[in-house]
Amino acid sequence: MKRILVGIKRVVDANVRIRVKPDGSGVVTDGVKMAINPFDEIALEEALRLKERGAAEEVIVATVGPADTQQQLRTALAMGADRALHVQADGVIEPLTVARAMLKLIEREQPFLVILGKQAIDDDNGQTGQVLAALWNRPQATYASKLELSGETARVTREVDAGLETIEVDLPAVITTDLRLNEPRYVKLPDIMKAKKKPLDTLTFSALSVEPRQQLKLVRFEPPPQRQKGVRVKDAAELVDALRKKGLL
Amino acid sequence: MSARILVVAEHDGKKLNPSTAKCVSCARALADAEINVVVLAADAAAVATQAASLEGVARVLTIENAANLHPLAAVLAPQIVAVAAPFTHLLGPSTTFGKDLMARVAGLLDAPQVSDIMAIESATRFRRPIYAGNAILTVESSGEGKLVGTVRMASFEAAGAGAAAAAIEKAAVSVPLPTHTRFISVSAAKSDRPDLQTASRVISGGRALGSADGFKILYSLADRMGAAVGASRAAVDAGYAPNEMQVGQTGKIIAPELYIAVGISGAIQHLTGIKDARTIVAINKDGEAPIFEVADFGLVGDLFQIIPEIERLVS
Numbered sequence: 001m002k003r004i005l006v007g008i009k010r011v012v013d014a015n016v017r018i019r020v021k022p023d024g025s026g027v028v029t030d031g032v033k034m035a036i037n038p039f040d041e042i043a044l045e046e047a048l049r050l051k052e053r054g055a056a057e058e059v060i061v062a063t064v065g066p067a068d069t070q071q072q073l074r075t076a077l078a079m080g081a082d083r084a085l086h087v088q089a090d091g092v093i094e095p096l097t098v099a100r101a102m103l104k105l106i107e108r109e110q111p112f113l114v115i116l117g118k119q120a121i122d123d124d125n126g127q128t129g130q131v132l133a134a135l136w137n138r139p140q141a142t143y144a145s146k147l148e149l150s151g152e153t154a155r156v157t158r159e160v161d162a163g164l165e166t167i168e169v170d171l172p173a174v175i176t177t178d179l180r181l182n183e184p185r186y187v188k189l190p191d192i193m194k195a196k197k198k199p200l201d202t203l204t205f206s207a208l209s210v211e212p213r214q215q216l217k218l219v220r221f222e223p224p225p226q227r228q229k230g231v232r233v234k235d236a237a238e239l240v241d242a243l244r245k246k247g248l249l
Numbered sequence: 250m251s252a253r254i255l256v257v258a259e260h261d262g263k264k265l266n267p268s269t270a271k272c273v274s275c276a277r278a279l280a281d282a283e284i285n286v287v288v289l290a291a292d293a294a295a296v297a298t299q300a301a302s303l304e305g306v307a308r309v310l311t312i313e314n315a316a317n318l319h320p321l322a323a324v325l326a327p328q329i330v331a332v333a334a335p336f337t338h339l340l341g342p343s344t345t346f347g348k349d350l351m352a353r354v355a356g357l358l359d360a361p362q363v364s365d366i367m368a369i370e371s372a373t374r375f376r377r378p379i380y381a382g383n384a385i386l387t388v389e390s391s392g393e394g395k396l397v398g399t400v401r402m403a404s405f406e407a408a409g410a411g412a413a414a415a416a417i418e419k420a421a422v423s424v425p426l427p428t429h430t431r432f433i434s435v436s437a438a439k440s441d442r443p444d445l446q447t448a449s450r451v452i453s454g455g456r457a458l459g460s461a462d463g464f465k466i467l468y469s470l471a472d473r474m475g476a477a478v479g480a481s482r483a484a485v486d487a488g489y490a491p492n493e494m495q496v497g498q499t500g501k502i503i504a505p506e507l508y509i510a511v512g513i514s515g516a517i518q519h520l521t522g523i524k525d526a527r528t529i530v531a532i533n534k535d536g537e538a539p540i541f542e543v544a545d546f547g548l549v550g551d552l553f554q555i556i557p558e559i560e561r562l563v564s
Contacts, residue, residue, distance in 0.1 A: 017517075018383040027384055099356065121498070123379050123386075125364045127352040130322065134356025139323055139430040142349045145492065155433070160345040161446065161501065163437035163493045167321065170429040179482065179499055180492065215361035219387040224378070227524065230545035236558040239530065239548050248450075248507045248528055249474070249563055 003058045004047040005111040007102055007129075008040035008076055010069040011122040024220045036072045039117025041079075042177040045184040046147060047115050048080040055149050056113070058082045062105050064098045066090050070200065077195035078187040084200040089212065095127035097205075097212045102128070103135050104208040111172060113154070118143050118176040129176035139169035142176040252282040252372045255310075255336040257329060257354075258300050259346045262290060262318065265299040267447045268342035268400075270407035275400040276340060277305045277408065278369040285310060287332060287420070289325050291318040297417045304411035310420045319432035320346055326353040331422045333358060333395065337372065343399040343502075344446070355397040362397040363388055367404040377401070381498040382521040402446055403504035403525040438491055442468075445494065448477035449506040451526075453496055456483040457512025457534070457552060464489055466553065467511060470560045479503070481513045497522035512552050515540030532556070 012018065013033040020027055036044070047059045061081040063069050066088070073084040087101045106114065119126035133140035141147075145164065146157035149171075158165045159178045205212050233239045243249045254276045259266040269286065276284045285308045286300040293311035301309045312328050329350075333339060339354060341347035343365045355362040367385070368376040373392045376385055378401070390396050445451065452474070454467045464478070471478045480490035482497055496503060498518040504525035511532045513519060520543055523529060531544035532552050541547040548555060 012380070014518075018380040020384050027380060094361065095352070096356070096359070096361065119499075121381065124381065124498075125362070126348050127355065127362055127364060130349060130352035131356035131362075133323070134326065134353045137427075139427070140349070140353060141430075142322075143345055158345075159492045160435070161493060162435060163491065165435040166433040168431045168433055173429075180486065215390060216363065217389040219374070219389050221379075222385045222387075224382055224385055224524070227529070227543045228545075229542060230529075230547060232541075232547045232549070234548075235550070236548070236555050236562060239546055240559055240562040242546055243507070243528075243530070246528060 001058055002056045003060055003109055003111040004050060004056045004113045004115060005106060005109055006040070006044045006047045006059060006061045006076070006081065007114070007116040008044065008061055008063050008072060009037040009117070009120045010034050010063065010065050010072045011037045011120055014038055014121055020221045020223045024222060026221055034068070034071070036075060037117050037120045039119060039121070039177050041184040042179070042181050043115040043117050044076055044079055044081060045182045046177060047113070049182065050113075050149065060085060060109055060111070062102065063087065064089055064093055064101050073200055074195050075187060077198040077200070078191040079185060080191070083198055085203060086200060087203045087205065087208065089205055092214050092218060093212065094214060094216065095125050095131050096215070097210065098128050099132040099135055100210045101205065101208055102132050104210060106136060113172060113175065115175045115177065118178055129174050133174040136174065139173040140176070141167055141169050141173060143178045144175050145178050145180045147175060147181065252279050252338055253336045254279070254282050254284050254338045254340060255333065256284065256286045257339065257341040257347065257350065258286050258288045258296060259342050259344060260288065260290065260296040262292070263295055265296050266342070266344070267407045268344050268347070268402055269300060270303055271402055271405040272340050272342055272400045273303050273305055273408040274405040275366060275369060279372055283307050285336070287312060287329065289314070289317045289328055291315050298414070301415040301417050302410050303408045305408055306411065306415040308415050309417045311417060312420050312422050314426070316426050320350070321430050321432060322350040322353045323427050323430040325350055326357055327424045327426065328422050329354050330357045331424045332420050336395065338396050338398060340398045340400055343401050347399050351397050351399050358395055358397065360395040360397050361390060362399070363390070364399050365401040366398045367401045381518055382524060383517070401502065403502045407447070437493065442471060443475065443477045445477040445479055445496070446501055446503055450474055450476035451479050451503060451505045451507070452476050452509045452511060453479035453481065453513060454484055454490065454511050455481040455513035456487055456489070458484060458489055461489045466556045470556055473560050473563055481519050482516070510540050510544070511556060513540055514538040515543065
């Protein structure tokens with residue numbers, strides 16, 4: 001079966017204003033709205049569109065995270081994923097560990113395409129897709145803004161600093177998504193009901209023979225330095241004058 | 250053991266990207282570090298000479314291969330791993346080139362990566378922004394094995410020229426290179442304006458510019474001021490500006506001397522990209538826009554009147 005594996009992460013919703021805990025041990029997540037990482041939502045949307053176009057037969061959504069991540073998996077199933085895999089794990093999970101677990105899922109499911117977000121908006125690491133491609137010894141096409149499949153290859157347009165780069169990769173491959181690849185669909189109420197009946201398998205690191213490792217100790221979280229609020233100027237002339245005085249013009 | 254650092258050079262085949270000099274500056278924060286730069290290219294000579302002139306660089310390694318003509322992470326990563334043995338740290342820029350490549354290197358090395366290093370406190374202790382810069386995290390590695398890092402561009406000044414040029418050595422690398430990833434093309438808008446990531450003055454526009462045509466008043470002012478032009482995500486999504494102009498969490502993170510935000514409301518993801526700018530100017534018709542919270546100078550009004558007027562005043 002032609003399968004696409006999509007990796008998602010549960011993160012603090014993009015619209016939440018983050019607060020660092022007073023003791024510096026982390027950020028406040030109690031009672032905070034959680035969501036699928038926006039880039040991963042784009043990854044799932046792309047997989048669903050490929051299936052709808054007949055380029056894939058099954059979309060599997062996978063995550064590594066705490067028990068509560070089931071909520072996000074159910075949302076993904078409601079969006080249209082066929083089934084979900086939940087590698088349940090608590091605490092700090094580094095990209096290398098996630099990639100190892102994903103590799104085990106790849107070995108089980110044999111997808112021809114793996115799509116993930118280019119970064120998670122919580123830790124902003126931006127590593128998992130590339131690390132996974134390295135461990136799998138397969139191509140990576142990061143920061144995708146356009147994806148076209150033809151036969152055994154994919155042509156991917158990538159958003160790079162210089163502009164838009166197009167590369168061709170043999171399949172199977174890992175794709176990571178940028179913002180403009182697509183606009184994810186909204187979940188409809190009947191789909192939420194249907195999603196409750198879709199299969200969701202819970203797994204563990206030990207069942208996958210993955211040894212989780214934490215190689216970076218999280219020493220301290222701090223709020224960023226705040227910028228001083230400045231002054232209002234009344235018109236263009238006053239602005240130009242002020243900038244000239246500071247030697248900026 | 251003192252640190253031996255390998256910086257992976259970013260370049261276009263002819264010129265070293267300033268991102269490399271910023272990585273060297275980051276590496277120099279470790280007092281006794283030995284800093285090496287590796288240049289992977291089809292023909293590395295010109296770029297290697299530029300890298301060798303940077304202050305603090307002890308040695309430049311070149312890895313030449315026709316396959317290195319275009320920087321493909323899957324092709325470059327195994328060659329970097331092939332020369333990685335003597336090094337404690339491997340650093341690359343936190344640009345799309347470096348982010349794509351270094352994490353693949355980390356995967357091959359089975360090593361941890363610290364992304365977006367904004368400060369090096371010791372050989373094992375680093376500070377980096379998380380949550381779009383809304384928190385700063387200090388991380389510590391064990392000091393065993395190798396550490397891979399990407400360097401946040403807005404946090405470091407580019408290293409200048411050193412007194413004497415470093416030695417340049419050709420590295421003999423004979424690892425099998427994958428052919429599963431192929432470069433097709435790159436489309437970059439040709440522009441005579443300064444590079445957005447290194448410009449000392451940047452003018453950015455938001456959705457309030459209304460159209461690609463609306464951006465013309467910014468280009469005109471930018472050319473008068475010798476500034477680069479950026480855009481908010483909203484403006485890029487609307488098609489008013491190309492993706493490479495996007496400033497913010499998922500676009501470019503910049504630290505110019507002067508940043509002028511025109512018709513940009515100041516979403517948190519945009520502010521992430523500019524919070525290291527020395528002076529921020531906000532021009533917006535909505536006096537309540539969040540951009541004014543971070544602006545050193547705020548001007549409320551119609552940008553289509555204000556921008557041409559500024560251009561007249563600076564002419």
